[in-house]
Amino acid sequence: MGHFRVYTISDVLARFRRMKGYEVIHPMGWDAFGLPAENAAIERGVPAADWTKFNIAKMKNQLERMLGDFDWHREVTTCDPEYYKGTQQIFLRLYEAGLVYRKEAMVNWDPVDETVLANEQVDDEGKSWRSGACVEKRELEQWFVRITEYVQELLQDLCRLEHWPSRVIAMQRHWIGRRTGVEISxxxxxxxxxxxxxxSRPNTIYGVQYIALSLSHPITEQLAEKDSTLATFIRTARYLPPDSKDGFRLPSVIAKHPLTKECLPVFVAPYVLDDYGEGAVMGVPAHDSRDKSFWARNMPCLSMKKVFSTSNSEGDIENDILNENCGEFSGMTGKAAHSSIISKLEEMNCARKSTQYKLRDWLVSRQRLAVVPVPRSDLPVKLPEKIAISQRGSSQLAKVADWVNVKCPKCKRPAKRETDTMDTFVDSSWYVMRYTDPHNENEPFSADKASKLLPVDIYIGGVEHAILHLLYSRFVSKFAARSGMWSGGETPGHGEPFKRLISQGMVRGKTYTDPDTGKFLKPEEIDINGPRIKATGKKPNISYEKMSKSKYNGVDPTACVEKYGADSTRAHILFAAPVSEELEWDEEKIIGMQRWLGRVWRLTTSASKRMGPTKLQISNLSKREQMLLRELHITIKECTAILSESYSLNLLIPALTTFTNYLIAEKSEKLGPNVQYHLVETLIRLIAPIAPSTAEECWEALGHKESIFKANWPNSEEYIIEWKESTKCAFQINGKMRFVMDVPIELVDKMDEVEEKARNSEQGKKWLQTMEGKELVRVVRVEGAKALNFVFK
Structure with a gap:
């Protein structure tokens, strides 16, 4: 249902824009490589390619049944050789630009999926984003992309993304992690x-009580060659969680404090990152909670040294006062001492200002089969077909001898292919560019087509993509712009791929659990009248949780569409929650949408029996008809604003049902045939993006031969919404405004009378006399009596 939600949102917006006259690209593609496909193939003993094709066909059928209006001629599939040929070409461009390298590195290893993970694929608890396994550290030779070369652009250009949710901006800014501070020796x-x-806190330097080194710091490695106890600690420490407080004190190393000249113990600590600064941090137990825990574990008998008058940990040290332990800086505020201490250390040649980033280079090599092979010969380097994967592990490709053993493309001597494959996020980092030119056989995409059609106006995707897909896409798009693959969009050189981001919330399913055992219960074990557990008669615990097979709370979109219809399901999924919030799925409430669409059909049937001209004579409307017309235009204005400005799509349904109820409350015989027809016909156009099937049937019932999606989206008229006694009409000669006159509201659709009124007015006579001797070619009339333009030559 999560897919159903996101594609309903995109389909509604695409249909609306098309009715507004825009040329819309609403493509569909399949991010089809990766661990889920490969693991599912392993479980079933079938080739990953076969399993993937089966599921693509199944989901495509679901999308068609939900009435998605996609540009199938732009369809892409990342496991298609014609697509991953482009991925390989982009990889080679990165390589040629010096942005790809290979090195021995301590990497994140998923012991369940048996593959390397990028930092972004490990959560805050040190677990794999996909398998949930506790991630281990291993030293392996791996391929990296220098995303850090673009770190400043990635950070600075966040300010250009004014139509992105603030929380996504904050997540990317936090992940990039710019920190200004000082390097102290x-x-x-x-x-x-x-x-x-x-x-980043030099004002705490007088509170330093130890130095901590990373497991791979040069001093650590040098000493480990001679100290077997240290070497053993390093080996075991690699498997400790990131927040471990274990430490190994180096007996032969003492650090000297640059200001106090005190001797400080030096530890090797797993919590110190190898690539944070130079792999060493200063420990300030009294003013850092992590340092405090480490100190308590490793030096439990020694007290902590406070350097601020009131702050015990990580409080407001900027405004706190340095105490008597701080030498010449005692009595200063933390803010003042910050710069003064840096200046002092710089004078002593013990420090220099520095900027550090949390972002690390993108580790892109993987040890799986169902991903893009890193290229080493003619493109595309195709994966071997029809491999039934028997187990997880790093040697799947290495086992295929006739694929691995090849001739070197340069020297023609026997060689072996690279068996590492690329992270699937490389595939998805550029697919929006492929959509602009999906059938290009020579290059990933044409620069001209990409420059014409990009950036993407509206991108819809969950917040879970914030620091994976979206960050990588921004990087690849910026690289493509810098290397001339496209112009870079509205701000040339910046290459931001997405103008507006709409992040939809997760769909959660109704979940039943036994109150005694906590066991998850299947829907068929529940009597919904109560509800009660059939076996015990007890009332179950009910919650809404992420859909999963183990919780028996998943919903098949196809079954839902078969039961309630695609239109009702689409309307419900829009109405049930604001787009950005989680949606608690309760299909029993879809019946409300069915009833609403049934009322719309009954209104259509009634109007179709009294068909009349759709052109309204406003001057002939009754007060009640004027009120209904005013409510219609208020509804048009509200729906248009929702679909083009606020994107609060859950408010569409209340606006439309309210107007539907206005019409239902009116007895049709009290309305003129043309009035009833106009009101109902316009309502149908408004519901078309949400309920396309219902709208098409209603449209046909009203006598239209072409699809409703050939019709224009209705416009709201302010003069009808305000409904004054008169409206303003601009009098123009050859496009230049001469004066404005009041036109009685009953004349707005009688332009002959409006023109006559203008000609006979004092101002009109005066200005027309100035054109004596010139030929009046035509009079341009703007509907609604907004303007008259007398064109002379």
Whole structure:
């Protein structure tokens, strides 16, 4: 149902824009490589390609049954060789630009899926984003893309994304993690070597009580060669959680405080990141909660050294006062001491200002089959077909001898293909560009077509994409713009791919659990009249949770459409919750949408029996008809604003049902035939993007031969909404405004009389006399008596 929700939203917006006269690209594609496909193939003992094709066909059928109006001629599939040929070409462009490299690195290893994960694919608890397994650290030779080369653009250009949700902007800004601070050198008291730490809080330097090194710091590795106890600690520490407080004190290393000259113990600590600064941090237990926990574990008998008058941990140190432990800086505020301490350390040649980023280079190599092979010969390098994958692991491609063993394309001697494959996020990072030119056989996409059609006006996707797909897409798009693959959009050189981002919330399913055992219950175990557990008669616990097979709370969109109809299901999914919020799926409430659409059909049937001209004579309307026309135009204005400005799509249904109820309350015989016809016909146009099937049937019943989607979206008229005694009409000569006159509201649709009134007015006579001797070619009349333009030559 999550897919049903996102594609309903996109389909409604696409249909609306088309009715507004826009040329709309509403494409569909399949991000078809990756772990889910491969793991499912393993479980079923079938080739991943076969399983993927089966599921694409199944989902395509679902999308068609939900009445999605997609541009199928632009369809792309990431596991199609013609698509991943483009992925390989982009990879080679990155390589040629010096943005791809290979190195031995400590990487995140998923022990369940048996593959490497990027940092972005490990959650805050150190677990895999896909399998949920606790991620291990391993040292392997891997391929990386230098996304950090674009770190400043990725951060600075967030301010250009004014139509993105603020929480997504905040998530990307946090992940990029810019920190300004200072690198401070602590001399080793026994060797003279320097240990350089990075800190964003130099005003806490007088509280430093230890230095902590990462597991791969040069000093750590050097000492581990001679100290077997340290080497053992390093090996075991790699499997500890990221927030571990374990430490190993280096007995032979003492650091000297640059200001107090105190001797500080040096530890090896798993919590220190290898690539944060130079892999070393200063420990301030009294003013950092993590340092406090580490100090309590490793130096439990020693007190903490406070340097602020009141702050015990990570409080407001900027406005706190440095205490007597801070030498010449005692009595200063934390804010003042920040710059003064840096200046002092710079004078001593012990520090330099520095900017650090949390973002790390993109690890793109994977050890799986169902992903893009890293290219090493003619493109596309195609995956071997019809492989029934028997197990997870890193050697699936390596086992296919006739694929691995090839001739070197340069020297023609025997060689082996690279068996690492690319992260599937490389595929999805550029698919929007492929949509602009989906059948290009020579290059990923034409620069001209991409430059004409990009950036994407509206992108709809869950917030879970914030620091994966969306960040990678921004990077690849910026690289493509910088390398001339497209112009870069409305701000040339910046290459932002998405102008507006709509992040829909998750769909959660109704979940039943046994109050005694906590066991999840299947729907068929529940008597919904109550509800009660059939076996025990007890009332079950009911909650709404993420849909999953284990919780028996999943919903098949096809079954829902078969039961209630696509239109009712679409309307309900829009109405049930604001777009950005989670939706608690309760299909029993869809009946309300069925009843509403049934009322619309009855209104149509009534209007079709009294068909009349759709052109209204406003001057002949009764007060009640004027009121209904005014309510119609208020509804048009509200729906148009929702679909083009606020995107609060859950408010569409109340607006339309309210107007439907206005019409239902009116006895048809009290309305003129043309009035009833006009009101109902316009209502049908308004519901068309939401309920296309119902709208088409109603449209045909009203005597139209072409599809309703050939009709225009209705416009609201302010003079009808305001409904004054008169409206303003501009009098123009050859396009230049001469004066404005009042026109009685009953004349707005009688332009002959409006023109006559204008000609006979004092102002009209005066201005027309100035054109004596010139030929009046025509009089341009703007409907609604908005303007008259007398064209002379």
């Amino acid at each position: 602590f001399a080793s008291a026994n060797s003279g070597d320097l240990i350089t730490v990075f800190t």
